[in-house]
Amino acid sequence: MKRIAKLFAPTAALLVCFAGCNKEESQPSPPAQPAKGVKTKIVFIPKNTGNPYFNQVAKGFEEAAQALNIEYDTQAPATADATSQISVIKDQVQRGVDVIVLSANSPDALNETLDQARKKGVVVITVDSDLTGNESHRDVGVLPTDFSKIGLAQIDLLGKLIDYEGEFAILSATTDAPNQNAWIAGMKDALKNPRFVKMKLVEIAYGDDEPQKSSTETEGLLTKHANLRGIISPTSVGLAAAAQVLENTGVYAGGPKAKGKGIVLTGLSTPSQMKKAVEKGVVASFQLWNPADMGAIAAHLAVKMRADKLTFKPGDSLEIPGHGTITVGDKNIVIAGSLITFDKSNIGKFDF
Amino acid sequence: MGLKKMLFIPLIAVLLAIVGVTRSMPQLMDVRYLLDSSTLYVETGLLALGMTLVIISGNIDLSVGSNLVLTACLVAKLFERGWSISLVLVAACLLGTSFGALNGIMVAKFRLPSFLVTLGTMALYRGAAQAALGPASIKLPGGFKGIDQARLFGLPWPVLIFFALAIGFAYLLHRTFLGRWIFSVGSNERASVYSGVPTDRVKISVFAITGLMAGIGALLLDSRLGVARYDVARGIELDSITIAVLGGTAIQGGKGTVLGTVSALALVAFAKTAMGVANVKAEYQLTAMGLLLVLAVLLTNLAGKFSARAIA
């Protein structure tokens, strides 16, 4: 018993230290409240570091924040795991930020953490990746474009390229990615339109946003469906991997080993990632919005909600410099922009 | 003597770090906050306690994180079927323990290396969780949520649970037959067999106890997150190994203490929180945590050498 006591003495000492500090420090230290004349402090938390798409969102956010003369920062977790943002959110709240702008890694694993942050008066704005189905845990959600239109736009884009006829497959990210699932549902909906009656969705494959698995899954699609005419990959890792596979096998439309008219590939990605594939003709055209718009709008909203104490409800509209008038929609969702279709003729004009 | 001195290095490091950091950025350090964010590391800590036993016994368990997630998902399923909280608590402990024991049986009875067995079950358990829940998540009942926000004597419940279990582990490891057997299996298995130690049972118990920790961790995680998903707590197995090793547990087996693991956990939790509040970027945090581990073990080795010389 004596030795156990000895072993635990230092630990107990540590605890006492903690408790002692508690009394001395916690009482005088004021809770995080914005004093007058102090700059609004906002932070952007992307899904993970090194993600080219969120680097663009961050760019828009930082440029707008600079122009608005507020204190801003970007702090990302190292991996895009469902729970990796929890400690980042907690630490930022403790650091005293007024607004958290977040691209959520999970539609619901952050619920409790965000509730605690909002209880302390922090405004939570989601960008790009919303808390689908859990919208009550954040204040406003900024989405890149009208999600209900992405499915139709993608199907229509593919349809134009394959003359609205033939089998096609979808290469998605993970089975639990809410945006992907929303868009895929939109595509299935769009297929009910008589215009697309001759187009048949044969398979949805999941590449987990890993280059290796996306490649293997694409190769699997080519093996399984001899009459495949098209692939839609609404994720940049999937689209890049699929383009590489089509280039390697030469079966893309116009490629050296194309059977019949070849396979048409399209999807969603940034122009800088797809430039080479478009120039080579492996991918004729694809779509995306400008990710920087979301960052900029989130920064403006943050200032309005914090410094000007505005709250939003569906139906409100407000003027954002450089982005026109935006309207707050159902579930406090704000739409940042519209889809851009990229092809050989315009891809050189974009720098993201 | 050398061994004992070594164990206190992480502890001293914690104290130095706390003193140093709080001095340099007093406005950021707030004990209530430190306690609050420590709840984030309790699951890792529980797994690290189990891992300490496993490593001392000369084995390793890579499947702890997957076990935790699988149990967490099954717990949510049971709630969905209308089981009461008390029944689910028991079920979670049993499930975690049996997944752990399965590892132990394969290691002990089939004589398979634990690194491989648990490499396999790591994919198996995570895969089972994904198959059980799919992309969906299950919300947990309101009465079960938020244990990390509940406090007793100003301390969050998960932290109290962790310390209670840590004391239990210290007793088990340093005061019971099983504890001695674990050390003996880890330092010289052949000799243990000849001296009548039931080595197979020791190994199975070690893995089962670790499984139990995963089961308890699963309950805490579910309660903290409020939802169960298959894609949470990735990489927690390496974190728990890191903490055990940082606390002076010898990866070759046969050496280690619970106090070391507890202080290493405190050090890691404190370092991560401090870096987070100080706004250190993730890439620097990763690099620093790796350096910390190598330096701690290198320093411990050096200290061991010096004290050995002093005795000689």
Add this chain to the structure above:
Amino acid sequence: MRQYSGSGKQAPWNTWQEAISIHRERTALALIGLVCFATGLKEPRFFQAQSVESVLLWMPLITVAAMGELIVILSGGIDISIGSMLGFSGIGVGLIFKANPHLPIAAALSAGFAIGFLLGTTNGVIISWGRVPPLVVTIATLASFRGLTFLLSRGDQIDSSMIPDSLTSLAHRGIPLGSLTFSWLLVFALGICFLTALFLRFSRLGRKLFAVGGNAEAAYLRGISISRTTFVAYAICGALAGLAGVMYAARFGFVNPGSAGQNFELTVIAAVVIGGTKLTGGEGSVLGVLLGCLLLSCINVALSVLGIEANWQMLTYGLVILAAIITDGARTRSRRWA
């Protein structure tokens, strides 16, 4: 062949001649047959050129890294940091290409080799002369090297426009054989296997590796420098992981600082061990590891070709790996993992 009676008995001293006999590869070979047969039964298109090529393209990266891991495991160690070294070298070579787009491929491969060698040397120095257990060191460098990869890249990925066509063509040009094409990547990987086999079989150092891994004490008594031998093993492992980083850029046409090589280490270790390598060192063969890579490759392609629902894939993968480990158990039977 090898009977381990009595508990806790160490494996007998293994000569290097044993390393080339075929018994060790039987398990992997049988499992490859089984997977191919079962898949082919359900989906005959598994044997079409398209999926065979898919299998052959999955392999090269893993194989090259697995050769490095084999050398380390033979010496009685383990290297968990292999995926981070791959990522670091991929980003490093990508940045070199960005600054210098007309770099010849040989120079890129040498650069990758050199970068990996440096990282491996770091592991080797801490393990051999710092006397820190390899699992601990490489868990630490797994995090550190990844952090350094982010710092090196400044958070930006190497896009396809920065990687020259001459490099990516290695993945789709090669030696045609009937309707199949053996890509240059695969040819290169097999070349590395051949060199590794020669190194292990005929070089003095290669034989020392078996000696140190089989019984370090006996090796020491024979006058072999254990620290120097293990150091070389980690350096080679790093260099091969570095080469794999360049091959990653060739295969996928882009390198992301976060995802390049993430979780790669466990696949590589699984391949090495399924190939009959003893995790405690001193026993294993290049052929076995090559078959281990082929098995994993077949499983991954089969999962996709069979159209197993995404949510069940990991479970199936785990079951197959576990089955492989248990069937191989009669041989790898061991009381201790390291």
